Amino acid sequence: MSDTVPTRPSRIQLTLDLDAPGRNVGDLMLRWSDNTVPLGYHPIPVISLRGQPGPCVVILGGTHGDEFEGPTAILRLAARLEPSALAGQVILVPALNAPALHASARVSPLDGQNLNRAFPGDADGGPTAMLAHFVETRLLPRADAVIDLHSGGKASVFDPCALATRVEDADLATANMDLARAFGLPLIWVLGGHNDNRSVNAAAARVKVPMIAAELGGGGGVDPEITDLAETGLMRCLRHLGVLPGGAPAPVPARHVEIADPLHSVYAPADGLFDRRCSAGQHAEAGRCAGTLYFPEEPERAPIELGFPATGHILAHGNRGLVRRGDLLALVAQSLPEER
Ligand SMILES: [Zn+2]
Incomplete structure (x- = not known):
């Protein structure tokens, strides 16, 4: 470009x-x-x-x-x-x-x-x-x-x-x-x-x-x-x-x-129904549960609990119930010292 x-x-x-x-x-x-x-x-x-x-x-x-x-x-x-x-x-x-x-x-x-x-x-x-x-x-x-x-x-x-x-x-x-x-x-x-x-x-x-x-x-x-x-x-x-x-x-x-690393955010690892347990504006703690992914078309399949990859600030959450593999579920940013 x-x-x-x-x-x-x-x-x-x-x-x-x-x-x-x-x-x-x-x-x-x-x-x-x-x-x-x-x-x-x-x-x-x-x-x-x-x-x-x-x-x-x-x-x-x-x-x-x-x-x-x-x-x-x-x-x-x-x-x-x-x-x-x-x-x-x-x-x-x-x-x-x-x-x-x-x-x-x-x-x-x-x-x-x-x-x-x-x-x-x-x-x-x-x-x-x-x-x-x-x-x-x-x-x-x-x-x-x-x-x-x-x-x-x-x-x-x-x-x-x-x-x-x-x-x-x-x-x-x-x-x-x-x-x-x-x-x-x-x-x-x-x-x-x-x-x-x-x-x-x-x-x-x-x-x-x-x-x-x-x-x-x-x-x-x-x-x-x-x-x-x-x-x-x-x-x-x-x-x-x-x-x-x-x-x-x-x-x-x-x-x-700032977004220090896009891999600090939570993405859907599979198609499914996301039972969100976090909201924009909240604190994200590494390892803590961001939500659970269920599989409504495969009820015998075990749900997947999704943890935050990093500690930070939840800048945005996904607004969809049904999500696709790769969808952004929680956008996690890190604090910066105030800039002048
Ligand atoms: Zn826009």
């Missing part, structure tokens, strides 16, 4: 002018001729709120289409923010992977691809690659900060946290961590060597724009408390960046964790 940003022109057009003042609502026009939209485009709604001169903040949700807390919080912001109150611009994309959101699916129904594994994308590729390419070459370069809201989707449930990428550029690393702190959740997941370089986070690092993601619960629904946390986090970030008045938000003590 090249680290250079692709330069071929995007095929995606906008129906709105992102440089126009005030409130402007329109679409990214994702032209992908298929049976559902043979000659038109797949709309990806965008809300631009542009006030006085100041930083441009891009806020993304629905990168995965079965994660609804972020899109909900973004639409709350679209309803409550007035451009005249902003020192800068907020570009809201509540459903970046709109076709996936409409299908309530993690990946795009247009090509089966995962948008957060599609960067830097391809101007001439399939619809997911075209979208990733547009974000990396057109949207991120105009941003002074980017926030991408995720959750566990239908498959899993996360302990709510902000994610900051550890990058070599010291100023960018500090800006990422400051933005993660500003979001105000008591847990920060630091993305290091195990981060996928095909994600929005990796794209932002290439473009050198400060960026955080957030993991906001999950399960395929909309938890009101978690949506409140997301909305509060976004408003805090806008204050931190100076787009909203009020000064820097009050600091919130946060625990910092």
